[in-house]
Amino acid sequence: MVLMLLRAATLPMYPLTDRTESRYGEIARAMATDGDWVTPRLQGEPFWGKPPLATWAQAAGIFVLGPTEFATRLPAWLAALLTLLVVWRTGVALAGPTAGIASAVVFASMPLTLFMAGAVMTDPFLVLGTAVSMYGILASTGDHAPHHSARRSPWRVAAIVAVGLAIASLAKGPVGLVFGGAPFLAMTLFPEGRRRLSAWPWVRCLVLLGLLVLPWYIAAEVRTPGFLRYFLVGEHVERFLNPSWSGDLYGGTHPRPRGTIWLYLLLGVGPWVPAMLSALWQGCRGGRLRSLPARPRYVALGVACLLPLALFTLAGSILPTYVYPVLPALCVLIGAHLANSGLVSRARWRNFLRTPQLVAFTMCVIVPALAFVPDTVWDGATQRRILKDVDADVVIYGRPITTLYSASFYSRGTAIGVEDAKDANWDRARVKGVSVVVVTKNFDFRQVPKDLRLRLTLVDQGHAAYQIWRLRPDALNR
Numbered sequence: 001m002v003l004m005l006l007r008a009a010t011l012p013m014y015p016l017t018d019r020t021e022s023r024y025g026e027i028a029r030a031m032a033t034d035g036d037w038v039t040p041r042l043q044g045e046p047f048w049g050k051p052p053l054a055t056w057a058q059a060a061g062i063f064v065l066g067p068t069e070f071a072t073r074l075p076a077w078l079a080a081l082l083t084l085l086v087v088w089r090t091g092v093a094l095a096g097p098t099a100g101i102a103s104a105v106v107f108a109s110m111p112l113t114l115f116m117a118g119a120v121m122t123d124p125f126l127v128l129g130t131a132v133s134m135y136g137i138l139a140s141t142g143d144h145a146p147h148h149s150a151r152r153s154p155w156r157v158a159a160i161v162a163v164g165l166a167i168a169s170l171a172k173g174p175v176g177l178v179f180g181g182a183p184f185l186a187m188t189l190f191p192e193g194r195r196r197l198s199a200w201p202w203v204r205c206l207v208l209l210g211l212l213v214l215p216w217y218i219a220a221e222v223r224t225p226g227f228l229r230y231f232l233v234g235e236h237v238e239r240f241l242n243p244s245w246s247g248d249l250y251g252g253t254h255p256r257p258r259g260t261i262w263l264y265l266l267l268g269v270g271p272w273v274p275a276m277l278s279a280l281w282q283g284c285r286g287g288r289l290r291s292l293p294a295r296p297r298y299v300a301l302g303v304a305c306l307l308p309l310a311l312f313t314l315a316g317s318i319l320p321t322y323v324y325p326v327l328p329a330l331c332v333l334i335g336a337h338l339a340n341s342g343l344v345s346r347a348r349w350r351n352f353l354r355t356p357q358l359v360a361f362t363m364c365v366i367v368p369a370l371a372f373v374p375d376t377v378w379d380g381a382t383q384r385r386i387l388k389d390v391d392a393d394v395v396i397y398g399r400p401i402t403t404l405y406s407a408s409f410y411s412r413g414t415a416i417g418v419e420d421a422k423d424a425n426w427d428r429a430r431v432k433g434v435s436v437v438v439v440t441k442n443f444d445f446r447q448v449p450k451d452l453r454l455r456l457t458l459v460d461q462g463h464a465a466y467q468i469w470r471l472r473p474d475a476l477n478r
Contacts, residue, residue, distance in 0.1 A: 003108045004084065006367055007117045008077055012070035013370035015384035015406065021120040022382065022406035025072045028058035028120075029409055032067075038216070039223050043401075043408055046224040048231050052216065053170035054122040067412060072120050079124035080117035084108055086131040087328050093139045094297055095336040103335025106275070107327060112268030116324050122171050123324050126179070129168025131328040133180040134304055136160030137187060138297050140196050158205040166212035174236055179325050182307045183300035190296035261312040261322060268323040272334060279337035298336075304329035379465075383407040386466055387415070392437040394428050398447045399440075407439075415439075421449045429471055436471040443467060 016022040027040045027047055040047040040055045057075035065071035084104055091103030107113055116124050140157040161184070168176025187193030220227050266273055308325045312318050379385060387395065387410040394414055401407050401417035408415050418425050426449050429436045438448065438456055442465055445453050456469035 001108070003114065004077070004081055004117065006364065007080075007114055008074075009367050010370050011073040011077060011118050012068065013367075014069070014373065015378050015382040016069060016072065016120060016409055017378065017381040018383075018406050019403055022409050024054065024058065024120045024122070025067075026405045026409040026413075028055050028072060029062055029067045030413065031055055031059040032062040033413065038219050042405070046227070048224070048227050049235060050122045051170045051173055053167065054125045057125070058120065067409065073118045076119050076121065076124040077117050079128045080113060083124070083128045083131045083328060086128070086135050087331055090131070090135045090138055090328070091332050091335045093135065094301070094332055095339050099332075099336045099339035101335075102338045103332045106272055106334050106338075107331040110268060110272060110327060110331070111270040112320070112324055113327060116321065119321070121321065123321050125171035126168050126176055127324050127328060129164045129166070129171055129176055130180040130304075130325055131164070132167060133161045133164030134183050134301075134329060136164060137183045137300060140200075154199045155201050155204065158200045158202075159208060162205045162209040163212070166209055169213050170216065173231060178311075179304070179308055183304045183329070186300040186303040187296055189299070193296045193300075256318050258315070259313050261309055261315070261318055264318070264320040264323045265309065265326065267320065268327070269330070275334050275338065276330065279334050282337060282341060298333070301329040301333050305333070382410075383415075383466075384410050386439060386460075386468060387411045390437050390468065392435045392470070394434060395437045395439065396425065396429060397439045398444065418447055420447050423447070426452065438469040438471060440467045440469065441465050 016025045023042065027042050030041050031037060031052075034041070037052075037056065037059070040050075040052050054075065057079075058072050061071040061074050062068075065074070084107055087107045088100045088104035090100075092100035116127070136157050136159075139160070140154070161180075165177055165180045168180045170176075184197070187197060217228070269276055305326050308322070312322050315322075376385070383404055383406040387407065390411065392414065394416070395407070395411045397404070397407060397415060397417045399417055400419060401415060404415075404417075407417075416425050416428075428434065429438070429452055437459070438452075440448070448456070452471065455472045457472055458467060459470050460468040
């Protein structure tokens, strides 16, 4: 919890960067401003890249707290905090209270968790959903006292799984159903798992899942025809199987050598790599893998870990954040290993906490460091420094800004880009009574009309590449 609180303190300390964070931040800002909660929009166009759950949460934060970094990042932090609690409860369901605490500590202190706890992305909500469904599936077959009531109430457990799958699919799409349903499919391989799951009220569970998920997908297709074709086929098939896919509307692919996901796993797990390898070794040593058919819940967690890794091993376009769905199940397995092997006990918490203390010390350094980082450090990744003090009705970039999403966010939607000196958007600079700021790059005026070029007054050099100009009132002739 200390690590999570420290992470919360860093949320407002650095800007939203291009492309990912500022893109989702701008979508949320536009939604909060325009009031259209069905169709997410990016620079005025429908955004078909992701479902809207993360955007809804970020827009709600902006609506309540204003368009700030803290308001935009807070939902991701809350999603990570809820995931932490779910990981703890899952650890308890699997191997008891000590394993639950160990699992939570491992999850909270992984580098990728700390990063994602403030990332303006959809992944924190995907992982929250898959973790909730994982907990419901394991709780339905757990043996520990706190979960007897859950076992006696199949509808309650099935509802938990349905809600988790709904969160995952509204955050990321069909991949949420695949990752969230992986433990369930593993449980059906075992007689005990099939017996427990056969008591579920399947019809009510599926109806609940449909009621939570389908209305938005239907409304999105009705509002913007073509959404389902692009999202289901393009984003979920072409993106991963075709590294040269040119149909991406929102930023292109990320080609990586196949198998890079395993390197990302090591980086994301960080100081817990030895514990992860130890858990794997203990599971393999002495033929213990042969006993796994009698331990279906461990198999279910193993499948939850391996399925994303296996899928992304074959993918030709991945990012380091694709490892995040693996962490909840992996942390529960590591926590159970630490508890069952005697490495963790109430009398040995101090030794157990030494590794997280290293991360905590790092965070204690990062928090004050971020507080004093000048904006010049972020100049190449964000437009915040250029626009934070600009007071104008219209901000015109002398270049297209289709990828400078931070320009739209920090100008609160007033920034526009032009293609050339004849672009119709320059007419907005000739309207009487409208204050106009022009941003150029490397003093390039080829896209600025001649009648306006000589009436620009340099306000600020910006950073190394950009200049800020104000249009003198005598240029406003209409």
